[in-house]
Amino acid sequence: MSVTRYFSSVFVIAELELRKIRHDQSQIWLRVVQPALWLTVFGVTFSAIRSIPTGDYTYLQFMTPGILAQSVIFVAVFYGVVVVWERDMGLLNKLLSTPTPQSAIVMGKALAAGVRGLFQAAAIVVLALIMRVDLILTPFSVLGVFLIILLCGMCFSSMSIALASVLRNRERMMGIGQAIMMPLFFASNAIYPLSIMPGWLRVIAVGNPLSYVVDATRSLLVTGNLSSLGIDMLVICLTTAILVSLASLGFRKILS
Amino acid sequence: MAEAVVVENLVKVYPAVTAVDGISFTIPEREIFGLLGPNGAGKTTTIRILLTLIKPTSGKVSVLGVDALSYPEKVRQLAGYVPQDVSVDGEITGYENILIYTKLYGMPGDVRKKRIKEVLEYLGLQDRADSMVNTFSGGMMRRLELAQSLVHRPRMLFLDEPSIGLDPNARSAIWDLVKKLRDEFGTTILITTHDMGEADSLCDRIGIMDRGKLAIIGKPSELKCTVGGDILSINSKAPNLPAVVKELGYSTIAGSSNGTVDLLCTNGEVVIPRLLEDLRAKGVETASVSLKKPTLDDVFLKYTGARIGEGERGTFKQARRARRTFRRLTR
Numbered sequence: 349m350s351v352t353r354y355f356s357s358v359f360v361i362a363e364l365e366l367r368k369i370r371h372d373q374s375q376i377w378l379r380v381v382q383p384a385l386w387l388t389v390f391g392v393t394f395s396a397i398r399s400i401p402t403g404d405y406t407y408l409q410f411m412t413p414g415i416l417a418q419s420v421i422f423v424a425v426f427y428g429v430v431v432v433w434e435r436d437m438g439l440l441n442k443l444l445s446t447p448t449p450q451s452a453i454v455m456g457k458a459l460a461a462g463v464r465g466l467f468q469a470a471a472i473v474v475l476a477l478i479m480r481v482d483l484i485l486t487p488f489s490v491l492g493v494f495l496i497i498l499l500c501g502m503c504f505s506s507m508s509i510a511l512a513s514v515l516r517n518r519e520r521m522m523g524i525g526q527a528i529m530m531p532l533f534f535a536s537n538a539i540y541p542l543s544i545m546p547g548w549l550r551v552i553a554v555g556n557p558l559s560y561v562v563d564a565t566r567s568l569l570v571t572g573n574l575s576s577l578g579i580d581m582l583v584i585c586l587t588t589a590i591l592v593s594l595a596s597l598g599f600r601k602i603l604s
Numbered sequence: 605m606a607e608a609v610v611v612e613n614l615v616k617v618y619p620a621v622t623a624v625d626g627i628s629f630t631i632p633e634r635e636i637f638g639l640l641g642p643n644g645a646g647k648t649t650t651i652r653i654l655l656t657l658i659k660p661t662s663g664k665v666s667v668l669g670v671d672a673l674s675y676p677e678k679v680r681q682l683a684g685y686v687p688q689d690v691s692v693d694g695e696i697t698g699y700e701n702i703l704i705y706t707k708l709y710g711m712p713g714d715v716r717k718k719r720i721k722e723v724l725e726y727l728g729l730q731d732r733a734d735s736m737v738n739t740f741s742g743g744m745m746r747r748l749e750l751a752q753s754l755v756h757r758p759r760m761l762f763l764d765e766p767s768i769g770l771d772p773n774a775r776s777a778i779w780d781l782v783k784k785l786r787d788e789f790g791t792t793i794l795i796t797t798h799d800m801g802e803a804d805s806l807c808d809r810i811g812i813m814d815r816g817k818l819a820i821i822g823k824p825s826e827l828k829c830t831v832g833g834d835i836l837s838i839n840s841k842a843p844n845l846p847a848v849v850k851e852l853g854y855s856t857i858a859g860s861s862n863g864t865v866d867l868l869c870t871n872g873e874v875v876i877p878r879l880l881e882d883l884r885a886k887g888v889e890t891a892s893v894s895l896k897k898p899t900l901d902d903v904f905l906k907y908t909g910a911r912i913g914e915g916e917r918g919t920f921k922q923a924r925r926a927r928r929t930f931r932r933l934t935r
Contacts, residue, residue: 353710356707356710357708360704360707363704364693364696364700364704367696367700368693368695368696371695371696371697371736372695436689437689437690438688438689438690439693441652441689441691442685442691442753443708444657445655445657445680445683445684445687445762446705446708447677447680447681447709447710449677
């Protein structure tokens with residue numbers, strides 16, 4: 349299969365997802381509710397308490413990138429449930445009977461999760477602006493954040509798809525999703541800086557890919573200090589590549 | 605005539621079971637071939653191997669002259685598949701469901717629209733093309749699935765239990781479509797079914813599968829001949845009925861249940877009066893006699909030692925599952 353045909357298959361799989369969103373936009377708005385509440389309830393309260401040291405920036409400025417990332421991983425971590433559901437419905441068997449390679453299906457699905465994340469991220473940025481959170485919005489920072497959000501969605505959704513090929517049913521996927529969600533979010537720099545964590549937790553947070561997503565987003569949107577952006581992007585791209593490959597390799601197992 | 609499918613010594617072993625146990629068969633082009641058997645006989649596994657969805661443990665498979673093990677993508681480009689489960693997407697329109705597949709089959713942009721229009725008209729879905737699929741009936745979803753798998757004009761079509769969960773009208777509509785496809789386009793069609801009526805009215809040849817093996821292959825009419833003629837079922841309250849019938853020199857067949865004896869004969873309608881006289885002479889009162897011309901059910905009984913109905917609970921479960929999926933989609 350030619351490279352063009354391969355990537356056009358990837359985009360077609362993602363297109364399928366976009367078409368679903370177009371027919372029912374309410375699913376996007378509903379997904380925005382929770383992160384919006386994090387900003388308006390948790391964020392506003394903790395800004396008032398001033399208990400978390402965030403340096404020269406307000407707490408809302410500090411946490412907005414974290415909430416952006418969170419809204420994406422909430423969709424992505426449970427993406428395996430969607431794939432198992434599609435297996436149960438017979439959609440996957442039919443997709444695999446076309447010439448589309450399984451890795452293209454996985455990548456397309458992951459891309460779709462990333463695209464869903466983009467819509468939500470855009471909604472949250474708008475909300476943050478309405479709340480008068482001071483963000484750096486240049487074409488470079490906006491494009492950069494879009495790319496990071498897309499990769500973040502791909503990264504965690506392929507992790508979820510890889511898990512689906514091991515666990516293979518919806519109930520277990522819901523369970524593992526919830527089990528992963530909490531440490532993924534709280535053992536990261538999403539809503540507080542690494543510096544206030546005890547040493548052992550900091551080690552975990554440094555190994556958490558989400559920390560790099562948040563750090564990169566934060567440096568683009570809030571601090572403007574791009575010194576660590578390179579290493580962040582490297583870690584994000586590498587993790588995504590590894591997880592997409594793992595998910596592709598195991599994909600056929602979901603069927604049996 | 606060229607062979608569309610050649611299968612040699614195909615084996616698929618799973619950790620717990622041997623799903624396919626050394627089967628060989630060929631299907632010539634333009635044939636409607638039915639794989640028949642109870643659930644768990646290995647029909648779906650065979651189809652999935654032919655479609656390169658699963659790798660066989662051993663054996664050779666070629667589809668339309670292409671070695672399926674070496675060139676799976678080529679086979680998938682040439683074949684169309686309608687799986688047993690409902691495989692349309694309820695959250696997009698009928699048109700979009702087909703559009704996605706034209707793209708996955710690499711159809712150039714300028715022919716897509718025309719082909720989709722053609723296939724929608726062919727399956728009588730043109731009026732509902734822009735409706736969301738979750739408003740479709742079960743029969744319409746099946747037709748849409750057929751449209752999806754026909755839009756790239758496959759030369760070989762695989763249908764896994766095409767009429768499961770459908771009402772009789774929708775079912776005969778699907779049968780007509782399948783025949784029309786073969787007659788108009790020369791498509792080779794492999795269907796699996798547990799429905800003897802479906803196999804009899806639709807297939808040129810059938811293969812009966814049982815526990816991973818092919819028990820027999822042939823034309824439905826030939827297979828019915830191998831059963832050996834008509835079957836007379838005699839029902840009587842007399843406890844010595846089986847003994848008496850045997851004593852009279854008739855050949856009874858296995859599988860008779862209490863109070864009933866099945867026996868094999870040629871020209872059953874001529875035998876009945878004579879048999880009744882013979883039985884009365886022996887003092888056996890007959891409650892009823894029925895004559896049955898052989899059906900594929902009997903063929904199945906002969907070659908597998910069980911009525912296909914004995915696996916019926918499983919098929920009921922499948923039908924229920926299919927209906928549940930229709931409902932879920934239309935929620």
